[in-house]
Amino acid sequence: MDSQWRKSTRSGSNGACVEARCVDQAVEIRDSKNAAGPVLRFDGQSWSAFLRTLKR
Incomplete structure (x- = not known):
C-alpha cells in the first residue's frame, strides 16, 4: 500500500497541482x-477506465 500523496508530474509552478495516492486498492x-x-x-x-479515456 502506498499512502503517500504525490504531485502530478504535469503540475506547473503556479500552484495549480493535483495530488494522488493509492490506498486500500483505490x-x-x-x-x-x-x-x-x-x-x-x-x-x-x-481509475483504469478514466486513464484510458484520457489517453484517447
Missing part, C-alpha cells in the same frame, strides 16, 4: 492547494 485525488478539502476516490477499475 486511488485518491485532491487539490494540493486545499489538502484538507474534498478527496475524489476511485476503485481500480474506474
Whole structure:
C-alpha cells in the first residue's frame, strides 16, 4: 500500500497541482492547494477506465 500523496508530474509552478495516492486498492485525488478539502476516490477499475479515456 502506498499512502503517500504525490504531485502530478504535469503540475506547473503556479500552484495549480493535483495530488494522488493509492490506498486500500483505490486511488485518491485532491487539490494540493486545499489538502484538507474534498478527496475524489476511485476503485481500480474506474481509475483504469478514466486513464484510458484520457489517453484517447
